[in-house]
Amino acid sequence: MKETRIIMGMPVTVEVVSDKVKQKDIDDVFSYFRYVDEKFSTYKEDSEISKINRGEVSEDSYSKDMVEILRLSEDTKRETDGYFDITAPDGMIDPSGIVKGWSIYNASKILQEKGFSDFYVDAGGDIQTGGKNSKGEKWSVGIRNPLKQEEIVKVVYVNGEGVATSGTYIRGRHIYNPKNRKDALDEIVSLTVVGPNIYEADRFATAAFAMGESGIGFIERLSGFEGYAINRNGIASMTSGFEKYTND
Amino acid sequence: MRRLIFSLSTILIFAFYVALNRQSSNAAGNKIAAALQTPTSTAITAPSDPAPSFPQSSPVQSLPPPKKSQGMYADGTYTGSPADAYYGTVQVAAVISGGKLSNIKFLQYPSDTGHSVYVSEVALPMLKQEAIQAQSANVDIVSGATETSGAFQQSLQSALSRAKS
Numbered sequence: 001m002k003e004t005r006i007i008m009g010m011p012v013t014v015e016v017v018s019d020k021v022k023q024k025d026i027d028d029v030f031s032y033f034r035y036v037d038e039k040f041s042t043y044k045e046d047s048e049i050s051k052i053n054r055g056e057v058s059e060d061s062y063s064k065d066m067v068e069i070l071r072l073s074e075d076t077k078r079e080t081d082g083y084f085d086i087t088a089p090d091g092m093i094d095p096s097g098i099v100k101g102w103s104i105y106n107a108s109k110i111l112q113e114k115g116f117s118d119f120y121v122d123a124g125g126d127i128q129t130g131g132k133n134s135k136g137e138k139w140s141v142g143i144r145n146p147l148k149q150e151e152i153v154k155v156v157y158v159n160g161e162g163v164a165t166s167g168t169y170i171r172g173r174h175i176y177n178p179k180n181r182k183d184a185l186d187e188i189v190s191l192t193v194v195g196p197n198i199y200e201a202d203r204f205a206t207a208a209f210a211m212g213e214s215g216i217g218f219i220e221r222l223s224g225f226e227g228y229a230i231n232r233n234g235i236a237s238m239t240s241g242f243e244k245y246t247n248d
Numbered sequence: 249m250r251r252l253i254f255s256l257s258t259i260l261i262f263a264f265y266v267a268l269n270r271q272s273s274n275a276a277g278n279k280i281a282a283a284l285q286t287p288t289s290t291a292i293t294a295p296s297d298p299a300p301s302f303p304q305s306s307p308v309q310s311l312p313p314p315k316k317s318q319g320m321y322a323d324g325t326y327t328g329s330p331a332d333a334y335y336g337t338v339q340v341a342a343v344i345s346g347g348k349l350s351n352i353k354f355l356q357y358p359s360d361t362g363h364s365v366y367v368s369e370v371a372l373p374m375l376k377q378e379a380i381q382a383q384s385a386n387v388d389i390v391s392g393a394t395e396t397s398g399a400f401q402q403s404l405q406s407a408l409s410r411a412k413s
Contacts, residue, residue, distance in 0.1 A: 004349045125392040133388050144392030153380040155387055167393030237375045
């Protein structure tokens with residue numbers, strides 16, 4: 001059973017491969033994403049995060065999930081040399097960069113707790129896989145061409161890993177490295193990370209993307225993670241173990 | 249004696265070569281380390297860049313969440329109106345089957361491949377590189393960052409409102 005809904009302003013797709021799956025199982029996953037959106041959306045006035053940003057909630061009354069997200073954000077900031085930071089220049093906090101991967105991973109655990117092992121959860125192109133597809137094969141995940149959206153430029157085969165892509169499609173706004181003006185030519189427009197789960201893959205994809213060209217080197221040094229970075233000229237750089245995922 | 253001089257000079261040449269190599273790879277390594285440690289080297293930081301963050305950062309937030317999706321849409325393919333992203337136009341089509349959204353197709357997307365020159369001197373020397381190439385689109389899932397763009401949501405929203413039964 002497979003279904004797509006628009007939640008948090010993006011397509012969320014859940015597919016479960018099982019004779020036993022019921023509509024309610026899928027609905028439960030979507031309900032979870034709605035719960036997360038209600039709590040963490042900085043665009044919702046009455047979300048907990050908005051209340052915190054307006055100073056209406058004291059720290060000791062933060063919800064359990066909020067405490068966890070803030071802790072995970074701090075951990076990630078430390079692990080990425082400060083490249084991952086949920087605090088905006090105006091002092092407001094926006095933990096959405098960590099919430100997305102975290103919620104996809106939790107959604108996949110809901111399916112596991114229901115006894116399903118073959119599934120995927122895809123929220124806006126960030127994916128947690130489990131087990132095999134309906135043909136009994138590994139899940140095939142295509143990496144979208146950041147320069148030509150209808151195209152797939154690489155396929156990775158996974159069963160249980162998370163696959164996250166961070167990217168930008170903004171043209172004309174070139175950020176120059178003041179020390180090397182040629183950097184703009186090699187600007188990275190898409191960085192895909194395959195990791196042990198989507199929470200891990202997503203947070204490191206986000207941070208590594210912010211590092212620009214050296215991001216792929218950051219992924220190279222992380223054990224258990226592989227990456228595929230595409231620059232604006234359509235040249236890809238891959239980590240040394242990436243190709244273990246490109247054969248089914 | 250001649251043999252000795254020959255082997256000595258071979259060793260010297262080799263040592264010089266090693267030293268040279270080490271110097272250049274050190275320079276590359278230092279550059280990466282410097283880039284990692286000094287976020288000031290570019291203006292990019294994770295939270296301020298709109299693309300990798302949560303999709304709510306998009307300017308279009310008015311997409312109404314389908315309440316009960318079952319039977320909400322009539323089957324068919326619905327083309328959304330083209331939406332302007334300031335770097336080009338985005339247009340999608342929503343495919344509805346069994347009353348549900350089953351696929352999203354890209355009809356228009358800016359395809360600015362930029363300069364075709366390939367400047368390799370700042371690339372990481374130890375990592376394999378390749379020119380990207382279109383593959384078969386016959387995959388289970390697609391990973392990409394597109395869906396978070398405001399123009400995408402705008403076009404999709406209009407496609408879905410046409411699909412409402």
